[in-house]
Amino acid sequence: MSTTTLPPTGKRTEPVSSPERHTSDRARAERKLGWLLAGPALAVMLLVTAYPIAQAFYDSLFDYRLTDPQNRSFTGLNNYVVILTDPLWWTAIGVTALITVITVAVELVLGFALALVMNKALRSIRPVLRAAILIPYAVITVVSAFAWQFAFDINTGFVNSWFAWLPGVDPTTDWFGSFGSSLLVICLAEIWKTTPFISLLLLAGLAQVPEVLQEAAKVDGATWWQRMRRVTLPNMKAAIMVALLFRTLDAFRVFDSIFIMTAGANSTESVSFLAYRQTISRLEIGLGSAVSVLLFVVVVLIAFSFIKGFKVDLAQARGER
Amino acid sequence: MPSATKHTGRSRARLVGMAASAVVAASGLAACGSGDSGPPVLNWYINPDSGGQAEIASRCTDAAEGRYTIATSVLPREASAQREQLVRRLAANDSSIDIMSLDPPFIPEFAQAGFLAPVPEDVAGRVTEDVVESAVEGSTWDGELVTVPFWANTQLLWYRQSVAEAAGLDMSQPVTWDQIIQAAQDQDVLIGVQGIRAEALTVWFNALIESAGGSIIAENSTDPEQIQLGLTSEAGVRAAEVMRAISDSGQVGPALSTANEDSTATGFESDQGGFMVNYPFVYPRGLAAVEAGTLDQATVDDYAATVYPQVDEGTEAAPPYGGINLGVGAFSDHPDLAYEATECITSTENQAYYFTSNGNPASDSTVYEDPEVLEAFPQAPVILQSLEQAAPRPQTPYYSEVSGGLQREYHPTADIDPEQTPQDATELIEAVLRKEQLL
Numbered sequence: 001m002s003t004t005t006l007p008p009t010g011k012r013t014e015p016v017s018s019p020e021r022h023t024s025d026r027a028r029a030e031r032k033l034g035w036l037l038a039g040p041a042l043a044v045m046l047l048v049t050a051y052p053i054a055q056a057f058y059d060s061l062f063d064y065r066l067t068d069p070q071n072r073s074f075t076g077l078n079n080y081v082v083i084l085t086d087p088l089w090w091t092a093i094g095v096t097a098l099i100t101v102i103t104v105a106v107e108l109v110l111g112f113a114l115a116l117v118m119n120k121a122l123r124s125i126r127p128v129l130r131a132a133i134l135i136p137y138a139v140i141t142v143v144s145a146f147a148w149q150f151a152f153d154i155n156t157g158f159v160n161s162w163f164a165w166l167p168g169v170d171p172t173t174d175w176f177g178s179f180g181s182s183l184l185v186i187c188l189a190e191i192w193k194t195t196p197f198i199s200l201l202l203l204a205g206l207a208q209v210p211e212v213l214q215e216a217a218k219v220d221g222a223t224w225w226q227r228m229r230r231v232t233l234p235n236m237k238a239a240i241m242v243a244l245l246f247r248t249l250d251a252f253r254v255f256d257s258i259f260i261m262t263a264g265a266n267s268t269e270s271v272s273f274l275a276y277r278q279t280i281s282r283l284e285i286g287l288g289s290a291v292s293v294l295l296f297v298v299v300v301l302i303a304f305s306f307i308k309g310f311k312v313d314l315a316q317a318r319g320e321r
Numbered sequence: 322m323p324s325a326t327k328h329t330g331r332s333r334a335r336l337v338g339m340a341a342s343a344v345v346a347a348s349g350l351a352a353c354g355s356g357d358s359g360p361p362v363l364n365w366y367i368n369p370d371s372g373g374q375a376e377i378a379s380r381c382t383d384a385a386e387g388r389y390t391i392a393t394s395v396l397p398r399e400a401s402a403q404r405e406q407l408v409r410r411l412a413a414n415d416s417s418i419d420i421m422s423l424d425p426p427f428i429p430e431f432a433q434a435g436f437l438a439p440v441p442e443d444v445a446g447r448v449t450e451d452v453v454e455s456a457v458e459g460s461t462w463d464g465e466l467v468t469v470p471f472w473a474n475t476q477l478l479w480y481r482q483s484v485a486e487a488a489g490l491d492m493s494q495p496v497t498w499d500q501i502i503q504a505a506q507d508q509d510v511l512i513g514v515q516g517i518r519a520e521a522l523t524v525w526f527n528a529l530i531e532s533a534g535g536s537i538i539a540e541n542s543t544d545p546e547q548i549q550l551g552l553t554s555e556a557g558v559r560a561a562e563v564m565r566a567i568s569d570s571g572q573v574g575p576a577l578s579t580a581n582e583d584s585t586a587t588g589f590e591s592d593q594g595g596f597m598v599n600y601p602f603v604y605p606r607g608l609a610a611v612e613a614g615t616l617d618q619a620t621v622d623d624y625a626a627t628v629y630p631q632v633d634e635g636t637e638a639a640p641p642y643g644g645i646n647l648g649v650g651a652f653s654d655h656p657d658l659a660y661e662a663t664e665c666i667t668s669t670e671n672q673a674y675y676f677t678s679n680g681n682p683a684s685d686s687t688v689y690e691d692p693e694v695l696e697a698f699p700q701a702p703v704i705l706q707s708l709e710q711a712a713p714r715p716q717t718p719y720y721s722e723v724s725g726g727l728q729r730e731y732h733p734t735a736d737i738d739p740e741q742t743p744q745d746a747t748e749l750i751e752a753v754l755r756k757e758q759l760l
Binding site: 063066067068069082083086088089154155172173174176177262263264265266274277278280281282283284287291 | 518
């Protein structure tokens with residue numbers, strides 16, 4: 001089985017006689033300019049991301065209640081021990097992972113289909129189509145969560161009467177009364193809302209597949225399916241991986257839909273929800289910060305395993321190489 | 322170097338301009354708090370209502386005759402979210418909070434953290450005159466009045482007169498939960514209770530355990546590790562039994578585990594409506610539905626209310642107590658004026674206005690003699706009686722932990738095991754209070 005991609009470009013195409021690299025005055029000046037241009041952004045990034053993360057880690061080492069700052073005391077890693085030995089943490093990790101896997105898998109398939117439609121649509125309707133597909137992504141997550149909650153609510157919802165012909169659905173179906181059905185609605189809302197994001201990333205990937213390769217395959221008599229598997233998909237692997245990575249990281253931090261729809265009832269608490277409850281409801285800044293730090297570690301691990309495991313190259317996806 | 326001088330001069334001018342605009346902006350902000358000209362502005366953080374608090378604020382501003390003006394800022398809809406916002410602001414010593422509308426269960430936490438300005442003695446005497454006992458208790462922490470009682474809410478047992486008659490229940494006498502279950506089963510009607518995993522569940526559970534003669538917190542303490550829970554007491558087990566019996570009665574509708582005050586009111590308005598424990602707002606809600614044409618006048622005419630059901634026959638029920646009390650921020654620049662304003666806000670006249678216009682019952686018992694109030698709320702005497710019998714929820718600075726732990730173990734109510742659940746809940750809450758477990 002062979003796949004068709006364009007030969008890599010880069011150093012190899014440089015003529016052998018190209019001048020030896022050394023840091024000229026001009027290169028140094030350019031590097032300086034680069035730092036000057038990127039410096040402020042870097043400083044802002046450090047200020048708004050690195051500083052809060054460091055502060056959260058520092059706070060996580062204390063027994064610190066917001067309403068009782070006098071009794072703040074250093075407890076070392078005790079908060080982490082409390083969290084990691086609590087079954088609630090592992091349930092939340094399980095639920096979050098489940099939501100992530102289900103939503104990302106469905107969104108990838110749906111998003112790819114939508115990307116193909118957008119790619120192949122007639123030029124005249126393309127802008128309208130793109131806008132239509134993007135609308136759910138423009139809706140604020142809390143608003144989308146409320147809309148889905150109202151739709152499935154036993155009193156205000158229309159789902160029970162419209163879909164009464166489906167087995168298991170009748171006017172008395174309480175969607176938010178059990179784990180499975182609550183999770184289904186949460187996943188549906190997430191999928192509806194973020195599929196446009198993934199399809200947009202995939203559309204960018206589709207646009208990068210060189211038309212010459214498609215035509216060559218066509219001339220060779222390849223069927224649509226063969227072109228898809230051997231030409232299109234291998235050429236957009238980077239885009240797919242980036243879409244998967246971004247969505248997985250996003251999905252793992254799911255909060256709004258759960259907060260609005262079930263408020264964590266029926267064991268539907270996600271890891272973010274757990275952090276919210278400790279920090280904001282209980283006002284236990286130390287314990288809550290530790291949950292947040294652990295969530296951060298999990299997200300970093302996911303990103304790292306994607307980049308190393310699937311060899312995702314962010315620069316390549318952006319078309320820099 | 323004229324050009325360089327010019328350049329520096331220009332950037333200096335720009336700096337001066339920026340500084341000047343910053344000063345203007347800062348003084349603009351300060352004007353929100355006090356201002357150099359005009360009377361001090363008192364910020365009153367209110368819970369969302371039907372506009373009553375804003376109206377009272379403007380009435381009291383007029384009454385102050387230029388000594389102060391009251392501006393209102395609306396807090397989130399949920400009581401827990403109101404607390405979260407206020408706590409975070411107060412933890413940062415926010416001086417813009419002069420007066421705040423507080424849900425009673427959170428008052429001990431605010432008081433213990435030093436977020437409330439002390440109530441002057443003379444004010445304390447005046448604002449508790451003729452006030453129902455439960456509201457005074459709800460405004461008190463550690464033996465001292467820390468907030469000003471404003472309005473006091475309580476749940477009543479709402480029933481359809483036709484259903485009670487058909488079931489042969491004598492509603493002029495107190496009834497028990499067992500009798501209600503029996504009557505609802507006989508007549509095949511709904512019993513409306515709040516089984517959602519939210520504060521409403523704690524409200525229900527607290528009323529049951531207090532009615533059975535117990536308390537969620539048996540031995541109170543400011544040290545979280547010294548708090549002794551009463552869930553496994555006889556009364557605690559009895560409360561769990563009643564919750565389970567109602568859940569298993571078959572008369573609670575298909576969505577008990579997500580039933581809140583609004584959805585139970587919807588059920589009560591339906592053809593299957595029979596009995597319901599709920600706040601007085603359901604009556605104006607029914608009237609509004611009649612006006613909107615979504616409910617028959619005959620249905621609302623069939624509404625009646627009595628005191629909360631008893632757990633054990635002969636033992637007086639302890640209905641839920643809620644409402645709003647007014648706290649004055651500890652970091653306020655004008656605590657004296659703020660306390661003066663709270664006296665105006667909670668005047669008998671304003672409480673009567675708030676009761677009749679917004680449906681929020683007064684904490685001042687003399688309001689219940691007002692003919693206008695009696696006309697708007699035929700149930701007013703029952704509300705007063707209920708408030709006199711009512712018991713507050715556990716008063717502790719760790720209320721969120723206690724209530725959150727209860728909700729986790731007692732939800733869904735259909736799965737309660739009266740032998741095991743109280744034990745599990747006690748273990749969980751104690752571990753959470755010792756900071757050994759997540760919530």
